[in-house]
Amino acid sequence: MIRKIFMGTVISFLMFALSSVSYANKEARGPGEIPDIPGGWTHLFNEMLVDITVIGVIFAGVTIYFLIRYRRRHSGQEGNPPKLSFAAAVGWALIPAFIFMADDLYLAAEGWTLYNDYRTVPENAYEVKLEGAMWSWNFKYPEGVETINELRVPAGTPILVRMTSRDVVHSFFLPDFKVKEDLMPGRVTYLWFYPKEPGEHLITCAEYCGVIHSSMMGTVIAMPQDEFNKWIEAEKKASAEGGA
Amino acid sequence: MSTASQTMAHRGGFGQTLKEWIFTIDHKRIGILYLIGSLAAFAVAGLMAALIRIELGSIGPTITNPNTYNTMLYFHGAAMILAFQIPALTGFLANYLVPLMIGAKDMAFPRLNALSLWLFWAGIIVALLTFVIPDSPDIMWTGYPPYSLKTGGNTAFYVFTVHLMGFSSIVGGINLITTIIYMRAPGMTWGKLNIFVWSTLGAFILQLIFIPVLAAAVTMLLFDKYIGTHFFDPSAGGDVLLYQNLFWFYSHPAVYVILLPTMGIIYEIIATFAKNRVFNYKMVVYGGIGGVVLLSGEVWIHHLFTSGMPDWIRIGMMMSTLMISIPVGLLMIGLIGTLYRAAIHYTTPMLYAVGFIFLFLIGGLTGIPNAMTAIDLYIHDTHFIVGHFHYVMAVSSTFAIFASIYYLFPKMTGKMYNETLGKLGFVITFIGVNVTFFTMMVVGIKGMPRRYFDYQQFPQLEGLNHIITIGAFIIGFGALITLISWIHGLVAGKKAVDNPWSSRSVEWMTTTPPPPGNFHPIPRLSEEWHPYGYGNS
Numbered sequence: 035m036i037r038k039i040f041m042g043t044v045i046s047f048l049m050f051a052l053s054s055v056s057y058a059n060k061e062a063r064g065p066g067e068i069p070d071i072p073g074g075w076t077h078l079f080n081e082m083l084v085d086i087t088v089i090g091v092i093f094a095g096v097t098i099y100f101l102i103r104y105r106r107r108h109s110g111q112e113g114n115p116p117k118l119s120f121a122a123a124v125g126w127a128l129i130p131a132f133i134f135m136a137d138d139l140y141l142a143a144e145g146w147t148l149y150n151d152y153r154t155v156p157e158n159a160y161e162v163k164l165e166g167a168m169w170s171w172n173f174k175y176p177e178g179v180e181t182i183n184e185l186r187v188p189a190g191t192p193i194l195v196r197m198t199s200r201d202v203v204h205s206f207f208l209p210d211f212k213v214k215e216d217l218m219p220g221r222v223t224y225l226w227f228y229p230k231e232p233g234e235h236l237i238t239c240a241e242y243c244g245v246i247h248s249s250m251m252g253t254v255i256a257m258p259q260d261e262f263n264k265w266i267e268a269e270k271k272a273s274a275e276g277g278a
Numbered sequence: 279m280s281t282a283s284q285t286m287a288h289r290g291g292f293g294q295t296l297k298e299w300i301f302t303i304d305h306k307r308i309g310i311l312y313l314i315g316s317l318a319a320f321a322v323a324g325l326m327a328a329l330i331r332i333e334l335g336s337i338g339p340t341i342t343n344p345n346t347y348n349t350m351l352y353f354h355g356a357a358m359i360l361a362f363q364i365p366a367l368t369g370f371l372a373n374y375l376v377p378l379m380i381g382a383k384d385m386a387f388p389r390l391n392a393l394s395l396w397l398f399w400a401g402i403i404v405a406l407l408t409f410v411i412p413d414s415p416d417i418m419w420t421g422y423p424p425y426s427l428k429t430g431g432n433t434a435f436y437v438f439t440v441h442l443m444g445f446s447s448i449v450g451g452i453n454l455i456t457t458i459i460y461m462r463a464p465g466m467t468w469g470k471l472n473i474f475v476w477s478t479l480g481a482f483i484l485q486l487i488f489i490p491v492l493a494a495a496v497t498m499l500l501f502d503k504y505i506g507t508h509f510f511d512p513s514a515g516g517d518v519l520l521y522q523n524l525f526w527f528y529s530h531p532a533v534y535v536i537l538l539p540t541m542g543i544i545y546e547i548i549a550t551f552a553k554n555r556v557f558n559y560k561m562v563v564y565g566g567i568g569g570v571v572l573l574s575g576e577v578w579i580h581h582l583f584t585s586g587m588p589d590w591i592r593i594g595m596m597m598s599t600l601m602i603s604i605p606v607g608l609l610m611i612g613l614i615g616t617l618y619r620a621a622i623h624y625t626t627p628m629l630y631a632v633g634f635i636f637l638f639l640i641g642g643l644t645g646i647p648n649a650m651t652a653i654d655l656y657i658h659d660t661h662f663i664v665g666h667f668h669y670v671m672a673v674s675s676t677f678a679i680f681a682s683i684y685y686l687f688p689k690m691t692g693k694m695y696n697e698t699l700g701k702l703g704f705v706i707t708f709i710g711v712n713v714t715f716f717t718m719m720v721v722g723i724k725g726m727p728r729r730y731f732d733y734q735q736f737p738q739l740e741g742l743n744h745i746i747t748i749g750a751f752i753i754g755f756g757a758l759i760t761l762i763s764w765i766h767g768l769v770a771g772k773k774a775v776d777n778p779w780s781s782r783s784v785e786w787m788t789t790t791p792p793p794p795g796n797f798h799p800i801p802r803l804s805e806e807w808h809p810y811g812y813g814n815s
Contacts, residue, residue, distance in 0.1 A: 131565070213655055
């Protein structure tokens with residue numbers, strides 16, 4: 035019995051070690067290559083769905099089997115379980131603990147890789163400043179142009195958004211790019227996203243900010259680079275004329 | 279120690295009975311008064327949920343306006359957690375069951391017990407008053423500044439509700455912990471303590487450690503808003519993140535304050551109706567309950583994964599959050615192992631307990647994606663989170679509370695409920711919660727944030743929201759049948775015998791309902807006795 039428990043513990047510990055090895059074998063990305071955040075998210079999420087479905091099916095399956103198999107046949111009947119030896123009791127605590135820990139570490143390693151991609155801004159990112167307010171998104175471009183609730187960006191360039199808030203906590207949420215980060219007064223936070231193709235994407239607030247929290251929305255408009263340059267020039271001219 | 283009459287007896291008319299109940303220091307009556315208060319909060323907050331779901335059933339304003347909607351959402355969250363779940367589990371169940379389970383005549387400090395009960399009732403009244411005052415709070419149960427400072431809503435009502443409930447819990451915690459340590463019957467050793475008693479002990483240790491932090495946080499909120507301090511005002515050197523940290527430093531352990539007694543009572547019910555020993559008792563107590571208590575204070579940053587916390591702490595707390603799966607997994611293994619080679623008798627409380635296993639399984643496993651920082655950056659503050667925590671915390675513990683009400687119904691009232699009505703209520707509720715909260719998680723993965731009055735930016739999600747609303751009404755219907763079964767049992771139930779479930783646990787050794795002083799004489803427990811000593815174990 036003790037040998038069995040020992041083997042079980044060793045095997046579960048090996049799984050635990052293997053989980054870190056399988057993580058180390060991942061292929062590396064070339065330098066300067068922009069990571070595919072939404073793709074990476076979907077991949078990891080699907081992997082997790084498989085993971086939790088397998089665990090769930092095992093647990094639920096065993097439970098359902100027990101529930102049907104061990105029904106009471108006549109009143110007054112009582113359970114008839116085998117006695118648990120000390121070694122078995124310890125084994126039943128340690129082996130599952132190691133298996134859970136192995137799974138945790140494997141997932142954590144995967145999650146860490148993706149998280150680093152989320153938080154490491156690519157070098158050539160185009161930086162836009164954002165100030166949230168009840169209830170609008172106010173963008174400021176490096177060229178001095180300002181927009182409200184409409185973030186125009188050049189497609190094919192990673193966009194860095196540095197943000198703060200004028201009043202309460204908001205959260206800048208871009209569902210299509212699978213990314214969000216809170217904005218709050220007195221602190222500057224950031225996120226980045228990568229609009230590959232021209233197109234429109236939703237901006238919506240994800241942190242409760244008062245009466246019309248649910249209507250605090252805007253649009254990311256990704257445009258071809260030359261169109262974007264033309265737009266910026268036109269806006270600069272317009273704001274210069276407006277200011278004069 | 280206790281009033282002169284029987285727990286449920288009527289003497290000298292209604293006025294006299296009322297007086298006896300109000301001035302009672304009997305732990306069983308105090309427990310029942312906790313139950314009445316928390317079920318009242320549950321009913322009102324459940325009604326809010328129905329209204330919220332009608333509003334969200336279709337796009338555009340339906341029956342309310344954003345102001346009313348936010349107030350309802352605030353009340354639903356705050357009342358369900360502070361006035362229903364925590365008091366029902368640590369007020370009603372702990373008060374009613376712990377002295378009976380350990381073979382004590384009453385709590386260690388019966389008068390202190392009455393104080394904690396009436397503090398709780400004061401909290402319920404303050405919480406309900408939010409509907410009457412013109413400037414109802416609209417700050418959600420989290421009360422994040424600066425919004426809670428800038429709003430025209432009455433933040434003070436929120437703060438005072440938290441103060442009263444928190445003070446009540448601290449007083450109750452001191453009382454319960456003392457009772458468990460010093461009032462056990464002869465022969466009731468630590469190794470024979472019911473799992474529920476262990477889990478209550480764990481929950482109250484957490485309450486005593488962490489409640490003062492929450493009380494401090496909301497007091498700072500109160501001072502900032504009404505006295506002019508600047509704890510959370512960055513323009514004067516304060517920090518808005520300070521509140522979020524303090525708040526979740528309590529409110530994450532609060533989830534385990536709810537989880538532990540939930541698990542505890544489910545263990546009692548499953549062991550009783552499976553007529554089986556608890557599988558690997560020491561693993562459950564030390565690994566499961568002990569592990570949860572140890573880890574509970576090290577994971578709160580997962581509520582702040584998108585709040586601009588430093589990256590190193592997000593990664594660290596991702597690890598500690600994932601590690602929670604170990605003690606919780608051990609608790610599940612103990613629960614399922616208790617069914618192995620058992621003799622399962624399916625009564626209404628047992629059905630609820632079995633339902634709990636599946637709901638908690640779904641809730642626990644969908645917590646793993648949330649623990650991962652990278653995954654969470656997308657699903658944080660979406661309906662996925664709402665669905666997840668309703669599974670793992672809200673519905674699971676409500677099922678445990680319903681199960682315990684059925685389980686203790688004969689003990690509390692001396693009457694039996696109607697099994698058919700009870701089972702019908704269970705089946706409908708079980709279908710309803712799965713329709714509602716599973717669909718909610720799907721809606722969340724598709725991107726819909728939480729706390730939304732309207733969702734015109736997600737027109738594609740209207741169909742799924744219809745389904746959630748229909749599910750909510752199925753739950754409401756099931757809850758109604760459950761309520762009817764209780765009233766039916768109270769009015770027309772058959773007389774119950776002393777130990778209708780043939781349990782070995784001490785609380786069933788006394789008469790039903792138990793007399794004042796519980797045991798005459800105090801039971802002396804033999805060497806061979808064990809609360810789960812069924813069959814050959």
